[in-house]
Amino acid sequence: MNSVQLLRGQLRPVLMGLLMTVACVTTVRADDGVALTSIDQVPDGVEVRGKQIAAYTWDDRQGKNLLVLAEQVSERDDDGTQSAFVYAAQYLIDGNRPKRVWMLYDDVQHCEFDAALRFDREATKVTDLAGDGITQATVGYSRTCTSDVSPNEFKLIMHVGKSQKYRLRGVDRVGASWWDEEAGALRGMPLPKDCSVAGQQALVSQYKEQGTELPLPGCYGDEKDFAKAPEAYLTFMRQHWFALMQKQDTDWSQAQAQPQDPTEDDGSAP
Template sequence: MNSVQLLRGQLRPALMGLLMAVACVTTVRADDGVALTSIDQVPDGVEVRGKQVAAYTWDDHQGKNLLVLAEQVSERDDDGTQSAFVYAAQYLLSGDHPKRVWMLYDDVQHCQFDASLRFDMAATKVTDLSGDGITQATVGYSRTCTSDVSPNEFKLIMHVGKSQKYRLRGVDRVGASWWDEEAGALRGMPLPKDCSVAAQQALVSQYKEQGTELPLPGCYSEEKDFAKAPEGYLTFMRQHWFALMQKQDADWSQSQAQPQDPTDDEE
């Protein structure tokens, strides 16, 4: 055996290991999310309703895709009411003119209090859960018409192509806890770890909050949209929902925590 043959014999297992490692990374990346490129200006032919708050592009089996997100809160009408909406759309950027794949529009009309619809940017994610080059685009937003600080309606929506849509609808964690001056601690039920009705009712009983409506803050109401969906879709959406609620819960709790007294060294 000459030196070249020996070198090839030594490299072959190493190359095989490297190829397997690359394949594993690709699979994990599909689950972790497709890389998105943020852009400021959308191409001509892409409709934007309201004020653009984000736009992203990515490539998949269909070609180059664009996702645009927009929001708008109106001035109060003469009767004192207020309206607001969110808008999202995915476009396929192929040929001479962008082709819209799907559009999302939701609103609050003639709210007598404060109207608000806002995207949770952390919810925006594009995935290839099946690893076949066909991507899923997921967005999430809060929706409310209220005069106080209380949990908002929250929707997490996944679109796959033109016609497939899967939703989790529930309540976010804004206003779910508050600072108790006498106790010197935050009060309120913790973020549920399980959104089944039985688990939520058990939490209500544990904290003696009988009469509390379900879903609890941080939970969604049902999973019926996923009855015929690929199994991986519901698994991803559950994990994504709870990750978002954990972040919201941490951010809200931090904003409500009692500020520390300044030290002697501080002015």
């Protein structure tokens, strides 16, 4: 648990050309974000904690950047508890030694139920919102310690350079609806479209849900981190949050509405 793995990959003689010549690379562009190149092997000097699930490179005014994402879930301890963590870091590939710009680490320790932290790969975005060649790297992940299928804590985090960090923290859409066999339809509060306190309370009032706490599934708590941030940052993060929650809501709803496979064993006697 919490092991640190330093990958020792083969580094090209000309480091500037490294990330253009690595085998098995794919270039992806999401919305209006910066084009990212996905790589399997990171260079010497890049720390990876846990199991690497993704690594991306891109260029901006500062040079060549690398973002690595990793996760780990432990086996259960002797007392039956479980732990998990996520790790992310951005590096500048400068000269012969990668320089870490920032690092993210979050964990669940000694969970008595099921511990889980997972990156939402759809959340990974690199943007140049000011158009000045300085990029912002955004990642998102879910965090939980539960014994049932219910919404998880969700964090969407934007890093700008070494010290600036902006977050939206709330609850995702997993388990927010369920299939009502008698009605033949999905039940549950719809995905909120307004995460202000007033907007969330209006939705609670409209659907008369009992015992519901804010934030609602699919919403974040507040926008305090953005009080002194450029307006474009908050605009992007709001749009990105709701796009992610809409996809989660659609995927979850479709999974719940799928008819049961008649070939599956229902537990009854033949």
